[in-house]
Amino acid sequence: MRRVPLVLIICLAIAAAVSAAQNAWTIPGDAADAKNPLPPSEAALKRGKSVFASRCQQCHGADGSGNGPAADPNHPAADLTDPSIVSLNPEGVLFYKIWNGKKPMPAFKSALTKDEVWAVVGYVESLGKQ
Numbered sequence: 001m002r003r004v005p006l007v008l009i010i011c012l013a014i015a016a017a018v019s020a021a022q023n024a025w026t027i028p029g030d031a032a033d034a035k036n037p038l039p040p041s042e043a044a045l046k047r048g049k050s051v052f053a054s055r056c057q058q059c060h061g062a063d064g065s066g067n068g069p070a071a072d073p074n075h076p077a078a079d080l081t082d083p084s085i086v087s088l089n090p091e092g093v094l095f096y097k098i099w100n101g102k103k104p105m106p107a108f109k110s111a112l113t114k115d116e117v118w119a120v121v122g123y124v125e126s127l128g129k130q
């Protein structure tokens, strides 16, 4: 059996680390502490659902699983129902990600109000619980 040169293994490890760093979201320390100011209600959930249908569903899919018709196969939209994604995203982090976006996902800070984003945060959380 031929031995794989150590230098090749090191190069691959560095390349993997660099690409992981480029793919990561950068969330400022205090963003995760932000709390949804909208009291949970049927009305807030309904509003969140309608924002999701008009702004998110084309990429993330009607059920949030990431299979919307406009999703880029080379850069899939996240599965918002996946427990490993849900656990990464307390409500403050969801708000930050939606507000600021990350290519190819657009930022919504100029398209939606803060209340609309908090409403869709509540709706996204409800998708993760199904």
Ligand code: HEC
Pocket: 023, 051, 052, 055, 056, 057, 058, 059, 060, 070, 071, 075, 076, 077, 078, 080, 085, 088, 089, 094, 097, 098, 102, 103, 104, 105, 106, 108, 120, 124
């Ligand atoms: C143009 C397609 C597109 C639209 C529209 C879009 N997204 Fe995304 N979204 C993506 C992609 C692609 C990613 C993965 C980004 C990455 O991790 O590189 C993503 C990631 C996310 C994440 C982060 C998941 C994680 O890895 O933690 C959340 C949350 C999210 N989107 C919610 C939304 C919501 C809510 C909306 C609507 C307000 C929306 N997105 C609209 C494409 C889109």
